[in-house]
Amino acid sequence: MVASVALLAACGAKGNKTGYEYAPQMYHSVPYEGLTQITDEDEGQLISNREDGKGEFYNSNPNNPHKMNMRQPPANTVSRNAAGILPTQIHKDSFALAARVLISPLGDDDALVADGKLLYGRFCEHCHGDTGQGDGLVGEVYLGVPPYNSAAIKEQPEGHLYHVITHGKGRMLSHASQLNPMERWKIVRYVQTLQKQ
Ligand code: HEC
Numbered sequence: 001m002v003a004s005v006a007l008l009a010a011c012g013a014k015g016n017k018t019g020y021e022y023a024p025q026m027y028h029s030v031p032y033e034g035l036t037q038i039t040d041e042d043e044g045q046l047i048s049n050r051e052d053g054k055g056e057f058y059n060s061n062p063n064n065p066h067k068m069n070m071r072q073p074p075a076n077t078v079s080r081n082a083a084g085i086l087p088t089q090i091h092k093d094s095f096a097l098a099a100r101v102l103i104s105p106l107g108d109d110d111a112l113v114a115d116g117k118l119l120y121g122r123f124c125e126h127c128h129g130d131t132g133q134g135d136g137l138v139g140e141v142y143l144g145v146p147p148y149n150s151a152a153i154k155e156q157p158e159g160h161l162y163h164v165i166t167h168g169k170g171r172m173l174s175h176a177s178q179l180n181p182m183e184r185w186k187i188v189r190y191v192q193t194l195q196k197q
Contacts, residue, residue, distance in 0.1 A: 032069040154196070
């Protein structure tokens with residue numbers, strides 16, 4: 001009895017460890033997966049029954065630069081718009097336009113800031129940090145997250161912030177699939193308080 005309890009406890013997931021899984025090949029993709037890149041060939045070796053002898057979680061393409069699974073599609077394989085950009089990219093001129101024309105439909109009150117703070121904690125804080133200094137836990141490894149009160153950002157108007165959340169900018173990706181427009185505007189109100197800090 002004691003032994004079986006100890007055995008079961010050892011299967012548990014914790015931190016970065018997924019724990020042991022029953023029938024792992026049902027969960028881990030054998031084909032290259034665009035959004036995973038595990039380069040350690042022994043990762044998941046203990047539970048692996050892959051035919052190539054590598055660990056269950058190994059998923060990298062050795063033929064690509066940096067063993068990446070995902071690559072920028074070559075020219076003429078994905079339709080681009082008249083300006084030559086991919087549907088997922090946005091023209092850099094749109095930032096100046098957004099800053100001028102996008103205005104929050106939600107107005108300005110304290111309840112919005114409180115809602116925005118909650119959403120910020122879920123969607124932004126891990127990179128941008130609780131006071132917007134770019135020092136969140138992910139920001140510490142995903143370097144180059146700028147402070148909101150830096151010279152380049154502290155004067156940016158609400159339309160710019162909304163546009164960045166919606167479409168991303170540079171190394172930051174779009175959050176449009178995770179946040180509806182009202183939620184984005186609430187976050188904008190909270191980020192504005194951090195710009196002033
Ligand atoms: C995965 C990390 C990550 C997450 C999550 C993230 N950001 Fe960013 N953010 C960045 C990085 C990196 C940059 C710098 C982008 C660049 O210039 O290349 C940035 C830049 C910005 C900027 C400045 C853009 C400018 O004017 O140059 C704003 C504003 C911003 N993020 C807001 C947000 C908000 C609001 C959220 C949550 C909805 C968020 N970010 C979530 C990483 C992140």
